[in-house]
Amino acid sequence: MEKETAGKILTGSTILKYLIIHWKCETAEVSKGALLEGQLVISIEALNSKHQANTLHCVTTIASAGSIYGGLVLKKFLKEIQSILHGFSAKLNWTSEEASYSQDTSGVTPFQMIFEVDEKPKTLMTDCLIIKNFLHKIIIVLPKIRFNFSVKVNGIFSMEIFDAPKFGTTELLCSRIHPVLGHPVVLFIPDDVAGMGLLGELILTPAAALCPCPKVFSNQLNRISSISIFLYGPLGLPLILPSQEQPTAAIFKDTSYFIDWKKYHLCVVPNLDLNLDGDLVLPDVSYQVESSEGDQSQNMDPQGQTLLLFLFVDFHSRFPVQQMELWGVQTLLTTHLSAIFMESHSAVQDSIQITVGQVLEHHHQAVKAHQKLQASLSVAVNSIMSIMTGSTSSSFRKICLQTLQATDTQEFRTKLHKSFHETTQHRFLHHCSCEVKQQLLPERDDAEQSTEDAHENSSLELLAGTSGQVGNKRLKGSSLHQGVEETRAFRSAGALSPSEAARRRAEATVSPLTPSRSRTGPGSGLEDALWLQEVSNLSEWLSPGPRP
Amino acid sequence: MAFAPSGPEASFFEVLDQHRASLLATLRRGGGEPAGGGTRLASSSEVLASIENIIQDVITSLARNEAPAFTIDNRSSWENIKFEDSVGLHMISHCTTRKIKSDSPKSVKNFALILKILSTIYKLVQSNTYATKRDIYYTDSQLFGNQTVVDNIINDISCMLKVPRRSLHILSTSKGLIAGNLRYIEEDGTKVNCTCATAVPVSSNIQGIRNLITDAKFLLIVEKDATFQRLLDDNFCNKMSPCIMVTGKGVPDLNTRLLVKKLWDTFHIPVFSLVDADPHGIEIMCIYKYGSMAMSFEAHNLTVPAIRWLGLLPSDIKRLNIPKSTLIPMTKRDQMKLDSILKRPYVTCQPFWRKEMEIMGDSKMKAEIQALTFLSSDYLSRVYLPNKLKFGGWI
Numbered sequence: 001m002e003k004e005t006a007g008k009i010l011t012g013s014t015i016l017k018y019l020i021i022h023w024k025c026e027t028a029e030v031s032k033g034a035l036l037e038g039q040l041v042i043s044i045e046a047l048n049s050k051h052q053a054n055t056l057h058c059v060t061t062i063a064s065a066g067s068i069y070g071g072l073v074l075k076k077f078l079k080e081i082q083s084i085l086h087g088f089s090a091k092l093n094w095t096s097e098e099a100s101y102s103q104d105t106s107g108v109t110p111f112q113m114i115f116e117v118d119e120k121p122k123t124l125m126t127d128c129l130i131i132k133n134f135l136h137k138i139i140i141v142l143p144k145i146r147f148n149f150s151v152k153v154n155g156i157f158s159m160e161i162f163d164a165p166k167f168g169t170t171e172l173l174c175s176r177i178h179p180v181l182g183h184p185v186v187l188f189i190p191d192d193v194a195g196m197g198l199l200g201e202l203i204l205t206p207a208a209a210l211c212p213c214p215k216v217f218s219n220q221l222n223r224i225s226s227i228s229i230f231l232y233g234p235l236g237l238p239l240i241l242p243s244q245e246q247p248t249a250a251i252f253k254d255t256s257y258f259i260d261w262k263k264y265h266l267c268v269v270p271n272l273d274l275n276l277d278g279d280l281v282l283p284d285v286s287y288q289v290e291s292s293e294g295d296q297s298q299n300m301d302p303q304g305q306t307l308l309l310f311l312f313v314d315f316h317s318r319f320p321v322q323q324m325e326l327w328g329v330q331t332l333l334t335t336h337l338s339a340i341f342m343e344s345h346s347a348v349q350d351s352i353q354i355t356v357g358q359v360l361e362h363h364h365q366a367v368k369a370h371q372k373l374q375a376s377l378s379v380a381v382n383s384i385m386s387i388m389t390g391s392t393s394s395s396f397r398k399i400c401l402q403t404l405q406a407t408d409t410q411e412f413r414t415k416l417h418k419s420f421h422e423t424t425q426h427r428f429l430h431h432c433s434c435e436v437k438q439q440l441l442p443e444r445d446d447a448e449q450s451t452e453d454a455h456e457n458s459s460l461e462l463l464a465g466t467s468g469q470v471g472n473k474r475l476k477g478s479s480l481h482q483g484v485e486e487t488r489a490f491r492s493a494g495a496l497s498p499s500e501a502a503r504r505r506a507e508a509t510v511s512p513l514t515p516s517r518s519r520t521g522p523g524s525g526l527e528d529a530l531w532l533q534e535v536s537n538l539s540e541w542l543s544p545g546p547r548p
Numbered sequence: 549m550a551f552a553p554s555g556p557e558a559s560f561f562e563v564l565d566q567h568r569a570s571l572l573a574t575l576r577r578g579g580g581e582p583a584g585g586g587t588r589l590a591s592s593s594e595v596l597a598s599i600e601n602i603i604q605d606v607i608t609s610l611a612r613n614e615a616p617a618f619t620i621d622n623r624s625s626w627e628n629i630k631f632e633d634s635v636g637l638h639m640i641s642h643c644t645t646r647k648i649k650s651d652s653p654k655s656v657k658n659f660a661l662i663l664k665i666l667s668t669i670y671k672l673v674q675s676n677t678y679a680t681k682r683d684i685y686y687t688d689s690q691l692f693g694n695q696t697v698v699d700n701i702i703n704d705i706s707c708m709l710k711v712p713r714r715s716l717h718i719l720s721t722s723k724g725l726i727a728g729n730l731r732y733i734e735e736d737g738t739k740v741n742c743t744c745a746t747a748v749p750v751s752s753n754i755q756g757i758r759n760l761i762t763d764a765k766f767l768l769i770v771e772k773d774a775t776f777q778r779l780l781d782d783n784f785c786n787k788m789s790p791c792i793m794v795t796g797k798g799v800p801d802l803n804t805r806l807l808v809k810k811l812w813d814t815f816h817i818p819v820f821s822l823v824d825a826d827p828h829g830i831e832i833m834c835i836y837k838y839g840s841m842a843m844s845f846e847a848h849n850l851t852v853p854a855i856r857w858l859g860l861l862p863s864d865i866k867r868l869n870i871p872k873s874t875l876i877p878m879t880k881r882d883q884m885k886l887d888s889i890l891k892r893p894y895v896t897c898q899p900f901w902r903k904e905m906e907i908m909g910d911s912k913m914k915a916e917i918q919a920l921t922f923l924s925s926d927y928l929s930r931v932y933l934p935n936k937l938k939f940g941g942w943i
Binding site: 369372373375376377378379380382383384386387388390391392393396399400403404405416419420422423424 | 596597599600603604606607608609610611613614615616650651653656657659660661663664666667670671674691
């Protein structure tokens with residue numbers, strides 16, 4: 001990956017991280033297991049500096065918008081963040097409307113933090129991309145937070161919203177992934193790191209999934225074409241920023257350090273072609289799977305599937321965990337994760353290997369099932385063609401052609417094949433491991449099915465991009481201007497709805513083969529409740545540790 | 549054509565003749581043979597049209613964006629089978645069914661295989677050629693997997709189209725043998741005379757047999773090939789002439805059953821079974837007499853309810869003082885099978901059979917026909933069977 005120079009703007013990400021830690025901890029005190037919910041606005045306004053050439057004076061504002069659920073105690077937060085950023089040279093302003101501060105859980109005082117820095121245009125552009133990537137990764141794990149990120153450079157305005165979209169009929173039968181949770185392992189802490197005052201345990205829990213869901217593409221033979229690894233620290237905060245030196249990622253340069261890919265007949269190489277300035281969420285580690293000779297003989301989907309591997313490192317302590325301690329853990333992991341992983345290499349390797357193995361086994365089974373289906377349909381089509389073309393009854397042949405609106409036997413064969421695929425694929429999607437949705441929705445009539453099919457098709461487009469994509473809505477202010485390229489929205493054709501990506505994360509608690517729980521009742525309202533329940537489980541899972 | 553002069557005196561067959569008269573009287577009282585239900589012989593054009601109708605239904609479903617499915621009768625379900633004394637076990641008119649769906653991962657392969665075999669049958673009928681089930685299996689053994697899959701699908705198709713297997717131009721391999729006072733002409737013109745010293749294999753095309761001629765006083769169904777060969781060696785057919793004996797070599801194949809049925813339908817001569825005194829032998833006898841669950845949809849063409857149990861009866865064991873050392877203890881499996889047979893509906897109308905089975909169950913012992921050789925090597929053909937036949941020792 002092109003080495004990006006971190007700018008001072010990235011202090012915003014530090015603030016965001018700590019904000020989330022603080023917010024999460026305080027919220028948990030108020031209501032254990034409650035999700036962080038609210039909207040944050042991050043805006044950067046940059047104007048040409050009056051004092052330096054080729055420099056932009058940037059004013060970054062982080063503010064809340066509307067009410068924020070939870071126990072964000074601003075005063076306490078401000079005190080703590082200032083101690084974290086005590087070396088920060090930029091001008092920092094903090095404001096809050098304390099008059100409307102309320103202790104109840106229905107809302108928290110809107111707040112605002114502003115800091116000003118001078119940046120080179122290119123650095124600003126890079127920082128913006130990094131922040132976007134960071135926000136994408138956050139809402140995968142914390143889907144109820146919404147971010148408004150806007151950038152105004154010398155009057156040119158652009159905004160993107162990172163959130164989970166509304167549910168409704170646009171939701172698809174299976175536009176989700178089915179994460180397999182691995183077995184948590186305790187990480188041994190190297191002596192030099194242990195001396196940093198960590199009073200608790202670090203636990204690694206891997207989660208893996210294939211994207212898109214194998215059943216969605218049951219008509220194509222899927223191969224694994226890429227592997228994306230995402231690293232998260234306590235409370236689901238991304239561990240690595242693309243701009244940083246990546247000592248953590250160093251251990252992943254050896255593709256087989258944690259996973260023996262040969263067991264799955266995969267030839268994996270590091271993917272060095274990572275471009276932050278792209279439409280996709282940049283994984284922390286990316287591998288490419290090279291095709292083997294055997295694959296070339298088959299009709300393979302050239303794009304293939306992506307294996308997503310989420311590595312969650314959480315912190316657990318018998319003692320009450322303070323925000324600052326969590327911040328310390330976050331910082332420690334950012335700088336020492338590599339050493340910590342190496343110290344527990346065997347345990348980490350086993351846990352990841354088993355998790356990945358399960359997912360790939362599911363994939364293998366899905367491919368086999370698909371092949372079986374294809375073979376069966378081929379037999380069915382050939383048999384019908386044999387009878388139809390061999391019949392001496394002209395009326396029979398005519399009826400066959402007319403029924404499928406074909407003009408000749410060649411066209412008839414094509415339509416026959418297509419019809420079989422359409423009828424079986426739709427039904428096979430119902431057999432997807434997303435059985436929760438099956439239980440929610442009763443037998444639908446053709447009209448509804450057609451609608452769903454259409455949405456499924458659009459979801460296939462949405463899933464066409466690389467994994468980990470998170471959709472966002474973008475409001476474009478104006479065209480490109482000098483110095484800073486316009487931040488591009490995700491391709492609408494390639495973007496996932498954030499709810500889907502967030503739901504992916506939430507489904508880490510759900511076994512892909514069995515529904516997590518049975519639910520009854522139709523309607524999108526119940527889906528919301530279902531989603532909240534799923535995410536609440538995730539919240540508990542990501543809790544910072546036992547409270548007194 | 550005169551048969552070789554042999555066999556006992558005419559008086560030997562008095563009881564047999566009386567038995568035959570009784571059977572004929574029963575038939576007349578019952579209004580002749582029961583009307584054939586289930587399957588019926590169909591012409592080639594009818595079979596082709598039936599298959600084309602099925603294909604049309606499949607295509608119509610697809611055109612409506614519905615996944616096509618086959619509806620198959622549950623042939624092997626007791627809830628779909630009833631017993632009639634005059635027919636045996638046969639399928640009820642409105643039986644339960646199951647769907648073979650094309651959009652179910654579990655059944656899509658079966659769906660495709662049904663179409664595959666339908667297309668094979670279509671070609672056979674169109675070209676007026678025949679093939680055995682084994683031949684069909686070998687057309688694509690990898691696809692089918694095993695013979696049982698093919699056999700079941702063929703039976704399902706036969707049931708679905710309501711035509712016998714032979715109308716589908718699928719022959720079953722015959723393993724049975726026949727010997728005795730019988731001659732006929734095969735469909736291809738081959739003349740068959742079963743009075744040869746060696747037995748004649750049962751034809752693969754029973755439907756095509758014509759010009760059956762016999763003077764036989766009885767037809768003896770022998771369970772095992774070993775017993776059959778022993779009787780051949782003992783020249784039983786000549787000693788008891790005129791008679792016919794047939795063996796299915798264990799569980800009978802379809803052609804052997806069809807032949808027995810044809811001989812009964814044509815001549816109405818007494819039919820007796822000679823089986824081991826064990827549950828397995830009794831079950832084989834029941835297949836000839838009342839039919840099997842699997843083929844219940846073709847019962848009317850296969851069963852001969854007039855069959856009588858000649859031997860080896862469990863009561864014969866004690867009566868003849870057969871040494872206990874020749875008896876074999878019944879296994880748990882034997883006991884389970886015996887219990888199963890006793891529960892079957894047809895045993896209710898056979899009190900003597902029930903009694904014999906109860907004797908067997910009480911003694912917990914079984915005996916093969918070969919146990920009679922402990923009395924003397926030719927006891928079976930020289931003493932046992934002649935006495936049974938002369939004095940009406942059948943039930």
